[in-house]
Amino acid sequence: MAFRIEGVELGGDPALLAELIACWRASVEATHTFLTPDDIERIASYVPDAIASVAHLAVCRDEGGKVASFIGADGVMFEMLFIHPSLRGCGLGPLLLDHAISEHGVTLVDVNEQNEQAVGFYEHCGFEVFDRSATDAMGDPFPILHMHLP
Template sequence: MIQNKKATVNDYEMIINLWERSVMATHHFLSVKDKEEIKKELPMYFPHLDVCLWYIENSIIGFTAINENHLEALFLDPDKMGKGYGKQILEKCINRFGITSVDVNKQNAYATRFYLKNGFGIIGEDLTDGAGRPYPILHLKYKEQQK
């Protein structure tokens, strides 16, 4: 059974390592320079978000970062992808934490399909990410919230 716990400052290094492994497996479109810049920026965001570690039997499978009802991040260990863990985590984020929206890199087809398959719909798009980098961002809303 998937469990979660709130991350602390002591978890940041592990989270960043997990993020890096996940990005290497899914974000092939990012330049090396941009990956390094984003990696350095991550710790600045964590204190402003509700960051949770997700695990099974004391084995970390991923992390989420939430800002109010917006899912800022859901990253899985690459070895845990495609096994249903992401869906279980997303369902808990929706049902337990009230997630109603998420943004996703348009070039990350795997993540885009994942969110669309799990009840989200595209409501908008930006041509660049939040830092102005040339990576289009799709804005998604949970379908029950689109009315």
């Protein structure tokens, strides 16, 4: 299967935002097993603003043009990386990671400690933990690992 990456501006494109939110939800439900359904609904309420406010957003589309995954970066920080669960293991994570590193110089990422798959992915890609926070950015009790490319 062939994929293409494109930088996007949401700029009032409700259809694209809806696709990104659907990809986010599918990804989170498949990988963030430490979250309850209520947690996911609460977080979902601020996901549209989080996506819309990211400085650099890149979308990976499948051959049919459907959103398969997306990544957001701001400065040297990965803000988000979500892959539709039906396409995990197809190389989209490294593809988007390489894009963000080469295009935007990204070297930092915060990862939910309880999302062991994501932690393992970033470690496999060369990231190392340099700090830990007991809560996430919203103050919720989901520990965050702060990782960087050395």
